[in-house]
Each structure stands twice: as structure tokens, then as C-alpha cells.
Amino acid sequence: MQKQLPFTKSLVAVADQAYFFQSFFRNIFKKGFEWDELFRQSYIIGYKSIGITTLTGFILGIVMTLQSLPTLKEFGAASYIPSMVSVSIIREIGPVIIALICAGKIASSIGAELSSMNVTEQIDAMKVSGANPIQFLVVTRILACAVMIPLLTIFADAMALVGGYIAAAMNGGITMTLYFHKALTILDYTDVVPAFIKTILFGISIGFIGCFKGFTYNNGTASVGLAANSAVVTSSIWIIIIDGIVVQLTNSILYT
């Protein structure tokens, strides 16, 4: 067999991913949607990630406030802390950091689980029994990520504002009412809507990459680790790329 050039290999990999995405998309609308499995995956992906995202959001809010406060004080702009924390967390830092955390936790676990199912012939067993593994395993996981990651981000953003308030209150004596009034009135739909859309895209990419790697890596037990590792690395890169594209699009639509 002729050896494939790296460029050809990359094209084949892109074609494989496009084909996998197409079969995911086609299977969303097929009869026999797996509602029970969707709810089970939403519970695993969403509920079981609340702890880590809450803690991350809370500490992010504290750290942002503590890091910005000395500089803002120098310019006599300490009163801008709530607005600054709120806008930066909700527009950019919250969605990206939570998505990267979820890439580490969720994409790796989906990649490892599906790859081990592949290695132990469980996916083949589904196929030969006449069931549809894409519908049962892939559609449910990607949709659960697309729904739960935005919700986790909203929750983490809220916790970041709480963290920011606690840090500001301890260092400057701001009241809770004033802090949240300033933090929330500065926001408008141009801050919230693009960020929310971005989190849905992050969710889809995390679920998709996890499932794709799980289905692709099937050569023995070593591939389980490789699938998990590759799922984290690839989905993290996609999160950064999607972020860049969405920010550029948002800016060109809203601010030109």
C-alpha cells in the first residue's frame, strides 16, 4: 500500500470528521430518539460537573478582583471593579475557562468511555443487534454537552460575580446591592447573547470531539488513553479557534 503524505492524511482526517458530523446530524432527526439516555448523559455531564465549575468560577471572580484592584485604585477607578469583572467574566473569561475545564473533564471521559466500548466490541455488538450506536451514544452525548455546558457556564459566571463581590467587600467595603447593581446594569444583550451562543458551540465541539476520538481509537487498551488525551487536546484547540471566530464575527456585526 502506498504511504500517505502528511497533507493527504490531514485531508482524510478532515473528511472523516465531516462524515462523522454528518451522521450525527442525520441521526438527530431519526425516529426513536433516545430521551432516557439524553437525560442520563445530561445528569452525568451537567450535574456531576457543577462542583468543579462552581469552584473555578468563584475563585476566578476573587482573583480577577484582587488582581485588578491595586491598579484601578492607582487611577482612582476602584468603583469600576464590579463592571469590569462582570463584563470580562461574562463576555470572555467565563465561557472560555469553563469550556476548557469541561474539555478536560467531559471530552476526556467521553473519549475514553467510547474508545473502551470500541475496544471491547460493545459498539460492534450494538451494530449487529440492529440498534443504532450513533443515535444512542453520539447524538445523546453531543446534545447533552450542547445543553449542559451553557448552563454550567451561566452558573459559573454567577459564582464568579459572588466571588468578585466577596473580594471587593473585603478590600473596599462595597455593599452587595451596589456591587450587583453595577455589575448587572453594565451588561446588555451584546455581552450576553454572543457569549451564550459561543458556549453552545463549545458544548457541541467538546461532545463531538470526545465522541469522534472514542469511535476512531480502537486498537487495544493503549488507544483508550490516547483517545482521552487526544480528545482534550483537540477540543481545547477548537475552543480557542471557535472563540476567535465568534469574537471576530461579533465585532464585525455589532461594532462596525
Next chain:
Amino acid sequence: MEVVIEIKNLKKSFGDIGILKGINLTVKKGENVVILGKSGSGKSVTIKCIAGLLTQDEGSLKVFGEEIKDLKEDELKALRCRIGFLFQSAALYDSMTVRDNLIFPLKRVLKIKDNALIESRCIEVLEAVGLADAIDKMPSDLSGGMRKRMGLARTLIVKPEIILYDEPTTGLDTITSKEISNLMLQIQKKYQATSVIITHDIPCSSITADRVLIIDDGVFIAEGTHEELENSQDDYIRSFFK
């Protein structure tokens, strides 16, 4: 008697390596066919082609008269509902209990919604394989022999007309291997299923086979009853039975 599997000049390669080099096989309804061969001789590839998990490069493969490679996705799915496959590792869904493993094909393949009927079908197959007490256990709680039995129960629950066994006794002790082989024979009689059994376990072959084929380097080199091949004039053929 009706022919259920018909293979003509089947070839399959992976890259440069030819695995099946033109095999021919006809299996009639109700027959138990055993394929013996060394590791890497193409046994598993043959039954994976029959189940439509792999597509041949050349040749014809008909199951119930339908050419597998020409079937569309939905047609292949419908055909697979008539075929059962027992994997070497049993391939139990390890995130589900024994009950859920059994319910999975019932709800999705046979579209059965009646809970009482589902429960009775589960109990029936578990009793057939002697695992009625394990219904609420997880696959990780089952021993190797129990996992094989459970895999067999999941295969049987959809009442397949053809059962493909991929090394059903590999990794089991002699006594359990014999129990599984006898169970396969009982099941074939009870459910009137056609079986293709891939193995290199000679006692399993002697218990279950109506006809034995020996595959070597991607081609069938001998065919006959277990006794005929065991007493063959050819030293190489006889060496499989020692």
C-alpha cells in the same frame, strides 16, 4: 433444505495483507457449521463479513438471499435483526445491568413496549442459560463463564435465525467450556437456529459441529464431519485435532 448463507470467492484484505483469499461456503437452515483454524487465518473476518461489520473486497456474500454489500443502512439493520452474534469477549454493555443489557435489543430492535412481555422474555432467556439469579447484577460482577452465558442470553433474546459465535469458549476452563458447548447445542435444538461457530477448541467442535471446515491462510483447506477430519489422511489436517 433452504440455504441461509452463501459465500462465493470472498476476498478481504487490510492494506497489503490479504486475509481472505477466495473462500466459498454454503450454510443450510438449522445447520451447525464449525470453522477451525489457527489465529490470524481469517476466521473472525469471515463472520464479521457475514454480520456486515466488514465489507468484502471481492466476491459474493448472500445472507437469506440478500447480497450484504448492496444493502442500504436500513436494509442491513433489518437483516441484522435476524442474526445474533456472540463476541469472544461477550461484549456486554458494562454501564448497564444484566436486565438492561437484555432490554436494550428488545426495545430498540423488536420495539417491544409491554413491560410484562419484556420481563418474561428476560426471565425466559436467563433461565435458558442458567443465569436467572443474576438479573440485577452488573457485568463486572459476573465471572468469565457467566459473561459468556449472559452474552448468549442477549443474543438469544431477539430469537435470531442465525447465530454467529466468535470463539465462544476461549479463556474458559475445560469444564465451563464443555458447559457452554452443550448449552450452544441445546439452544440450537430449542430455537432451531442456524449456527456458524468460529473456534480452535476441539472439544467444542466435537460437541457442536454438524460440519467442520478448516481455514488456513485465508482459504478453506478441508471440509467434513468432525470424525472424518479427525481421521484424515493428511497430517496437517489431523494436527488440528491433537
